[in-house]
Amino acid sequence: MTETAPLRRGWTTGACATAATRAAVEGLWTGHVPEAVTIRLPRGETPRFEIVDAAVGDGWAEAGVVKDAGDDPDVTHGATVRVRVRASAGGVTFRAGEGVGIVTKPGLPVAVGEPAINPVPRAMMDEAVAEAASLLGATPDVEITVSIPGGAEIAQRTWNPRLGIEGGLSILGTTGIVRPFSCAAWIASIHRGVDVARAAGLTHVAGCTGATSERVVQALHGLPDHAMLDMGDFAGGMLKYLARHPVPRVTVGGGVGKLAKLAQGAMDLHSRRSQADLAGLSDWAGRDLTGCNTVLEAVSLAPDLPARIAEEARARVLRIIDAEVDVVVIDRAGTVLAHAR
Template sequence: MSRMPQTPLRRGWTTGACATAALKAALLALWDAAPDRVSITLPRGEVPVFDVAELRQGPGWAEAGIVKDAGDDPDVTHGALIRVRVVPGGAGIRFRAGEGVGTVTRPGLPLAVGEPAINPVPRQMMEEVLRDLAAARGRDLDAEITVSIPGGAALAAQTWNPRLGILGGLSVLGTTGVVRPFSCSAWIASIHRGVDVARAAGLSHVAGCTGATSERVVRGLHDLPEIAMLDMGDFAGGLLKYVAAHPVARVSIGGGVGKLVKLAQGAGDLHSGRSQVDFARLAADLGVAEVAGMRTALEVLETVPGFGAYVAEGALGEVRRRLGPGIAADVVAIDRAGTIVGRAG
């Protein structure tokens, strides 16, 4: 993950907000006049304005596109075109997955298997726009709404969607409509959905790892399926808190000694910009005075015999404290090359 900048950052808008704005533009083109810009009201009352990037219509349908602006957040969908086609009529409000929008194939998500991956809050936002415009113009509320994200299938490969069983493209996300730079809310939400999907699949053992190398090591040790592997990253606290509330029988945690020593010292967020190793505390615990002047956990690992085992045991204690009773746990600590230097539990 990128280091969080120290300068003020610009907010952006979620795919759900962009889809809602695109739907409004399409409905206005169909029922009124083609707009250049549209505003929508977000769940918390904010009223952003969006430029309409494209607009097409034909007999009984209209389609509009909004280019997503994620602000200064390193969002994979920044700059993507969010396109919505609306066809009034039929029975009820129906959502469809167009090009680049995924379909749910596994239980455990807030949408039924077979549904387009358009999350509940974006659906509500779009339904409200449709309801308000239809009521103001005396129109029928029934409509088919198709959301597309050109190139979304390729972008989805950079997200957690394939592991969550969302196939064929991206999800249309957002609970507030606002993207707050480096808030990491989407990452933590994906961890939660990963736990939900694993539980729904009946798995009793899941694993959270800090990166690809530790994930490969832990998965090989326990012969776990891909669906059991949770993309924990730096958010050990977020994972453990959610599993404590939504338990499974066993949790494995894997990571490099630099990350896991911070977990052992009580940190829940292991990012280098938000937590640091307390080397003075390490020196006292290990009884090695020179450790207080060291700068990296790897330097300690090279100097102090048994440091990897110490880290694994300490991290296991913190994992158990956060999980509470009734959930078995183990920890695997590795060095930079992926060699196991400590195991506990």
């Protein structure tokens, strides 16, 4: 049997921006930008980054790092994270350059009007400046402008527009490391969506398993974009956060197959991590469905089954959160099969 090679990890935009910052401040203070730099990540790792697009001018220096996301399907893989530093006064300050967004809605870990550079990357860049200043005998007072050429277009494929981050991408990462196909980044985005909705005073949010169910639910309830939480398969990640950060009304929408798994107690709805129990569905339908290959096939034999799935899914949600809850079950074409409320 052939062994599968381990997936290759990558680096966050925050780690790339930190490496570019380290190279750029050296260029600012010595007149020469190094070809590569080593930085320290929050958990002690010390990766080395090659530098591209180096430049030095009158009172400024610039360096770039090409983001390598490893084997993760990250939309920013291959993008260049560039940092320009200028001498300033009063410590380290941050600006958004081309392709880096500005926060326009409250609820995120960065204040409204600030560049979308999250707290951990800011701390990493601050530390890189301080370390270089200590080695080179310089004063660590610099203005850091982070840019990602093409970032505004890439951002349209992220949650940033929905979260109120306008004009580009965010500089992210709590560890500096991208772990391939990690659930953590998706769940963190769900949490930020809840935070933004609460800060905006919304009383109704919706989490859906995919684009079709989201479209149906949003139209059904007339919800704004920032009320829509990108739940995907992570029902548990959304519901557990809503239990700690409540919103008065919650809608859960999805295809009949995924919501059957939620109805039967699964909190991760991915096909690799949970399966619908056809024997249990048979009990609900009052007929044997164990010979079916899919839940949709079972529904074709038991037309009343979606209503039971919706009710059972709603009951599962109510075990976790204290809110007004409704559940919308659809087929692949987007037809509503059942609505429990």
